[in-house]
Amino acid sequence: MSSYCINPLCDHRQNPDDTEHCLSCGTLLLINDRIRLVKPLRPLTDDPFNYFEVFEVDDAGTRWNPVRKQRVIKVLKWKSPKLVKLIEQESLTLQLIQHPNIPESTLDDFFTFVPKNSPLTLRCLVMDKFEGQNLEQWIEFNGKISQSLALEWLKQLVEILDTVHRSNFFHRDIKPSNIVLQPSGQLALVDFGTARRVTDTYLAKVSGSGGTSAGREGIYEITSVITPCYTPIEQINGRAVPQSDFFSLGCTFVNLVTATPLSNLPTEEKTGNLIWRKDAPQIDKPFADFIDELMAPLPGQRPQTTEVILQRLENLPKQIKNYRLANSNIFKYSKYTLMVLGFVGGVFLSIPLAANYLVAQGQKLEAANNSQSAQEYFDSAIKINPQVKNSISKFYFDKASRSTQKLRSAKKYYELSIKYNNQDVDTYNNLAFVCQLLNEFECVTTNYEKALKLKPDSWSGHYGLGTFYDDQGKKDLAEQQYQLAIKSNSQAIPVINNLSRLKNLKGDYNAAIALALQGLQKTKEPKLQAALYKNLGWAKLEQKKLSQAKEYLEKAGELDPQRADTYCLLAQVQEALGDNDNSWLNWEACLILESKVPEVFRWRGDVLQRIRLKPDSPQIGTNP
Numbered sequence: 001m002s003s004y005c006i007n008p009l010c011d012h013r014q015n016p017d018d019t020e021h022c023l024s025c026g027t028l029l030l031i032n033d034r035i036r037l038v039k040p041l042r043p044l045t046d047d048p049f050n051y052f053e054v055f056e057v058d059d060a061g062t063r064w065n066p067v068r069k070q071r072v073i074k075v076l077k078w079k080s081p082k083l084v085k086l087i088e089q090e091s092l093t094l095q096l097i098q099h100p101n102i103p104e105s106t107l108d109d110f111f112t113f114v115p116k117n118s119p120l121t122l123r124c125l126v127m128d129k130f131e132g133q134n135l136e137q138w139i140e141f142n143g144k145i146s147q148s149l150a151l152e153w154l155k156q157l158v159e160i161l162d163t164v165h166r167s168n169f170f171h172r173d174i175k176p177s178n179i180v181l182q183p184s185g186q187l188a189l190v191d192f193g194t195a196r197r198v199t200d201t202y203l204a205k206v207s208g209s210g211g212t213s214a215g216r217e218g219i220y221e222i223t224s225v226i227t228p229c230y231t232p233i234e235q236i237n238g239r240a241v242p243q244s245d246f247f248s249l250g251c252t253f254v255n256l257v258t259a260t261p262l263s264n265l266p267t268e269e270k271t272g273n274l275i276w277r278k279d280a281p282q283i284d285k286p287f288a289d290f291i292d293e294l295m296a297p298l299p300g301q302r303p304q305t306t307e308v309i310l311q312r313l314e315n316l317p318k319q320i321k322n323y324r325l326a327n328s329n330i331f332k333y334s335k336y337t338l339m340v341l342g343f344v345g346g347v348f349l350s351i352p353l354a355a356n357y358l359v360a361q362g363q364k365l366e367a368a369n370n371s372q373s374a375q376e377y378f379d380s381a382i383k384i385n386p387q388v389k390n391s392i393s394k395f396y397f398d399k400a401s402r403s404t405q406k407l408r409s410a411k412k413y414y415e416l417s418i419k420y421n422n423q424d425v426d427t428y429n430n431l432a433f434v435c436q437l438l439n440e441f442e443c444v445t446t447n448y449e450k451a452l453k454l455k456p457d458s459w460s461g462h463y464g465l466g467t468f469y470d471d472q473g474k475k476d477l478a479e480q481q482y483q484l485a486i487k488s489n490s491q492a493i494p495v496i497n498n499l500s501r502l503k504n505l506k507g508d509y510n511a512a513i514a515l516a517l518q519g520l521q522k523t524k525e526p527k528l529q530a531a532l533y534k535n536l537g538w539a540k541l542e543q544k545k546l547s548q549a550k551e552y553l554e555k556a557g558e559l560d561p562q563r564a565d566t567y568c569l570l571a572q573v574q575e576a577l578g579d580n581d582n583s584w585l586n587w588e589a590c591l592i593l594e595s596k597v598p599e600v601f602r603w604r605g606d607v608l609q610r611i612r613l614k615p616d617s618p619q620i621g622t623n624p
Contacts, residue, residue, distance in 0.1 A: 003029045004037040004055060006122060007115035008077045013044065027115040034060040035073065035126065051083055052076055052193075056129060072103075074193075076123040084123060090193045091125050095608055096601075098592075099163040101156075101188040103127035107611055130188040135176035135256065144259035147282050147320075154253060155313050156187045161249070162306035164189075165242050168601045172196055172240055174248035175230045176255055196240065229262035234299055243299035246309070250294030257283050257291075271297065286319040304439035311408050359388050363395060375416070382420075389420045410434045411443075425455045429464055436468050444468050459489035463498075470498065475506055493523045493532075500535040505599070509539040530560030538569050541576075549573045564595035568603040 005013040005022035012024040030036055037055040052074055059071045076087050094105035109126035172194045180188040226236055232247035255262055258279040266275045277288050296302045303309045362377030381388050414431035428451035435443035448465040466481030482499040485492055496519040503512035516535040537553035553570040571586035587607055
């Protein structure tokens with residue numbers, strides 16, 4: 001076993017394992033008293049365009065990684081500001097995103113090192129190594145994958161991407177060579193060197209606002225990430241968005257199911273879309289349609305979130321089964337038999353019985369996920385007896401309510417329920433909420449507006465519309481809807497809590513305090529109380545009333561120990577009070593606990609940025 005010298009200017013870098021210093025240049029071989037370079041994972045060359053070197057390392061561990069394990073180090077050789085920024089961004093990305101199939105890297109894993117008698121300052125990033133082959137290598141030896149394996153792998157990758165996107169990042173370079181198949185059968189997503197954080201500044205660059213040279217520079221940085229055949233047009237044009245990852249994901253699976261380089265596949269003359277299905281006969285039409293949807297030319301034509309993709313993947317096996325059934329002779333004969341029975345029932349039975357018979361048959365077909373045939377029966381039943389409309393509407397409403405975890409199905413059923421009864425407020429509200437989860441924004445506003453037109457004083461409708469505007473960052477519109485909801489129902493504590501949080505975000509701290517106190521008088525539910533105490537502490541922190549802020553935030557933590565935002569705020573209070581040891585403990589909780597709240601990601605980013613810029617700061621980063 002050898003030890004390699006980290007100095008890229010060294011003439012002979014391979015050394016015996018028992019050597020402490022490089023025999024050629026004298027550089028220390030044990031970096032930071034913990035890391036020994038075992039073997040290069042890329043060729044070691046003098047090419048000036050080879051900016052990074054990558055080694056497998058033996059890592060003795062730190063307080064963050066106490067277990068000795070094989071890891072990887074990425075070493076930036078040249079001091080280019082853009083390259084320095086890239087490796088710093090990769091370090092921050094891997095610290096913020098926590099997933100077992102994404103490389104782990106902590107605060108101690110990013111550092112600088114100066115080789116002996118060298119003018120270079122090396123920037124080093126250590127991360128976990130995943131054993132196994134990348135999928136580019138795997139496909140080369142194993143050939144195209146089956147439909148069942150494609151469905152399994154796609155689900156695994158989207159679950160990983162779900163964590164990435166929820167952490168406000170997107171990868172920007174998904175391709176088979178950046179996906180590792182581990183011996184366990186699990187996939188890992190690697191190489192976050194080009195990952196991008198979704199920030200207001202980034203969105204401003206993407207939207208083309210500003211028109212300044214700085215804006216053009218931002219676009220130049222974005223457009224530099226291009227992998228031929230895998231990069232969507234908006235990313236090539238400097239306007240990458242999270243849905244750009246879905247395009248690359250679709251291209252990746254075309255490569256996996258065809259075992260053909262994408263550059264060798266023909267394209268449609270007018271659209272430029274890949275023509276690939278004849279090279280993947282094992283893929284049924286519903287799945288092939290979905291892969292093509294992932295690769296749609298425009299981001300808005302692709303699924304909008306990872307959650308939507310996971311819901312679609314859950315339904316795909318049934319759709320594939322029904323597709324095969326619908327194209328079989330048995331199904332065709334069965335369909336005609338049922339239609340004849342329905343006709344016989346209409347002739348020989350009484351009208352109500354015939355209609356009920358058709359409704360029952362329709363329900364059975366819907367239960368088998370054959371919606372088109374089910375609606376044929378329902379429409380026939382209504383022609384015989386229009387009074388069955390309400391029972392059909394209720395059937396679909398109940399089915400939608402049981403499908404809230406399957407958003408696409410729930411949406412379809414709510415829409416069908418409205419088709420048979422367009423006067424039900426709850427159906428419109430529920431449909432709007434499902435559309436909000438699916439990020440179908442026009443559907444959200446349209447259905448909330450229809451619900452409020454039917455019942456203007458519906459507090460739940462105003463609350464739902466308010467949360468939608470809140471998520472979109474439209475604070476004034478959100479506040480207007482929250483006020484209307486409270487006017488309709490002064491006991492609606494979730495609305496009071498949301499409005500209090502919104503007041504804090506807008507800097508109206510006195511109003512936030514008044515609302516939080518109002519809510520605390522009206523609820524005994526611990527989690528709601530915790531949220532309200534958190535809002536109180538937040539407002540007091542911003543008003544520099546630190547003792548009161550600390551008291552309220554500690555109370556919030558006692559009532560609900562799983563709220564990340566409480567710990568983020570309490571850490572800031574303790575920093576301001578000079579209690580650095582407890583502040584650090586609360587920052588750790590802030591970083592570790594799960595949260596979907598935007599301000600939590602902002603606070604996490606701020607503290608990690610401070611730690612990175614000031615690693616020796618006495619306020620943060622020391623373990624008591």
